Amino acid sequence: MPTNDVANDLRIVLGQLVRRLRADDVLSTSHVAVLSSLDRLGAQTTSGLAAGQHMRPQSMAHTIGELEKEGLVERRPDSDDRRQVMVELTKGGRELLYETRRRREDWLAQAIDGLMPAEQKVLEQAIALLERLAVL
Amino acid sequence: MPTNDVANDLRIVLGQLVRRLRADDVLSTSHVAVLSSLDRLGAQTTSGLAAGQHMRPQSMAHTIGELEKEGLVERRPDSDDRRQVMVELTKGGRELLYETRRRREDWLAQAIDGLMPAEQKVLEQAIALLERLAVL
């Protein structure tokens, strides 16, 4: 299959999945992405988080503002360079993140559960590929 | 890898790709999705298109309205049941769709070109899997 067609099919299925995911989730995808990053890599600056998600710092500031209002993250000005603001997970943020992952209502996890082992393997490999594509 | 983690990673990379795709495209993902569907399956009703994209008919009506304003699709009331409106590609719509696919500036197609053949194969298989997941 020509790569242009693959790209096209990928775009379309991405849109469908994103809509499907948006529909029934407690935490939005972008919020989960930030919480996950903080959980995996520890406290980070606004810019660092923005770069990690390939998002503008202004957009990330807005996202962080929302998460802070919900008590899921805390802002702490860096002691060395006070222009920088370190963002870190609160206890509540970590708990909500883990609870979200555990949710048995998570239809996507269930859907993936329903795939055959070989198919799950393909999906895992594809995710690694997509991560590489996303940073190009 | 537990399927909950796969689901989580998939969510995150999806968000990143969607932002990346939104950045530098002539036609938005949802517009391409509609034009592609009309190209592949021929004229369809608003509801049919909405169902095909897992989108509300109201949202689809809005999308179609935009495409119509740009002259890419035409609305034609069905002759049998005049409540129904058939949507079809115009010549310009088909040309723009094809031209978009051909674009050598299409970074996604280029990125996929840069993958190894075996990796491209994995991606194609994964897309088929994602399509199945999207309709669950």
Place this chain on the structure above:
DNA sequence: TATTGTTATACTCTATAACTATA
């Protein structure tokens, strides 16, 4: 001046609710 971050504002996409026309 350059850098980090935030606020203000606007645009895109999609949802729900309310409405019109046809069956």
Place this chain on the structure above:
DNA sequence: TATAGTTATAGAGTATAACAATA
């Protein structure tokens, strides 16, 4: 009444521009 479609409105997510604080 039920169905197909549309319009009005609202919300989420992210972008750009303008601004403030610190280096």
